[in-house]
Amino acid sequence: MSGAPSSWQVIQDQIRQRISRREWQPGEYIPHETDLAAEFGCARATMNRALRGLAEEGLLERRRKAGTRVALTPVRLARFHIPVIRDEIESKGASFQFSVLHRAIAVPPPDVLTRLQTGADQPQLHLQTLYTANGAPYVHEDRWINLDAVPAARDEAFASFSPNEWLVREAPFDGGDFTLSATAATAHDARVLGCAEGEGLFVLNRTTQAGGAVITSVRMVFHSGYAMHTAL
Numbered sequence: 493m494s495g496a497p498s499s500w501q502v503i504q505d506q507i508r509q510r511i512s513r514r515e516w517q518p519g520e521y522i523p524h525e526t527d528l529a530a531e532f533g534c535a536r537a538t539m540n541r542a543l544r545g546l547a548e549e550g551l552l553e554r555r556r557k558a559g560t561r562v563a564l565t566p567v568r569l570a571r572f573h574i575p576v577i578r579d580e581i582e583s584k585g586a587s588f589q590f591s592v593l594h595r596a597i598a599v600p601p602p603d604v605l606t607r608l609q610t611g612a613d614q615p616q617l618h619l620q621t622l623y624t625a626n627g628a629p630y631v632h633e634d635r636w637i638n639l640d641a642v643p644a645a646r647d648e649a650f651a652s653f654s655p656n657e658w659l660v661r662e663a664p665f666d667g668g669d670f671t672l673s674a675t676a677a678t679a680h681d682a683r684v685l686g687c688a689e690g691e692g693l694f695v696l697n698r699t700t701q702a703g704g705a706v707i708t709s710v711r712m713v714f715h716s717g718y719a720m721h722t723a724l
């Protein structure tokens with residue numbers, strides 16, 4: 493190719509097209525990245541970035557010393573981001589409010605200690621927060637914050653920003669995990685979320701981490717009828 497050097501995003505798009513058009517068949521090894529860099533008129537590092545991203549998406553398989561080939565069974569990964577609940581509610585045209593129902597520094601229960609990966613005798617910050625949309629319960633959040641990883645949380649009043657929004661702003665993360673599930677509303681859920689006891693509810697359990705240390709572990713129980721949307 494000729495002209496200005498291609499960006500890695502442009503290269504990714506063009507390689508995706510080759511894969512979708514079956515110019516490169518599933519399981520077939522593609523040209524070496526040095527040859528591809530010459531073809532696309534870019535630096536080898538740029539080509540490496542493009543191929544690495546496609547491998548992370550599941551379209552390519554990269555093996556050290558063996559080369560790169562088209563995945564036999566390409567897998568598209570769903571993209572998941574940590575939502576700011578304020579933005580989620582306001583994007584639906586509703587007014588946002590939150591209230592911290594409980595705040596304490598205490599030793600977490602065993603299941604939370606396992607997720608936080610902290611010492612059994614280390615007190616952490618425990619918060620329970622209710623988020624509302626137009627005054628109606630939207631999600632109840634039960635959160636533990638690792639004070640070794642986020643010491644500023646110890647004295648934070650969460651007056652201007654909710655725990656969710658404050659952590660997104662103040663404690664950038666580089667990894668984590670989450671679990672989606674359903675549950676029957678307990679008496680506590682029914683009281684807080686204004687639903688019937690035993691009603692089906694959507695639950696998200698999530699941990700986030702930075703530099704190998706867990707920042708927070710949170711359990712979020714959403715209002716009846718809540719649906720999550722993500723992208724492929």
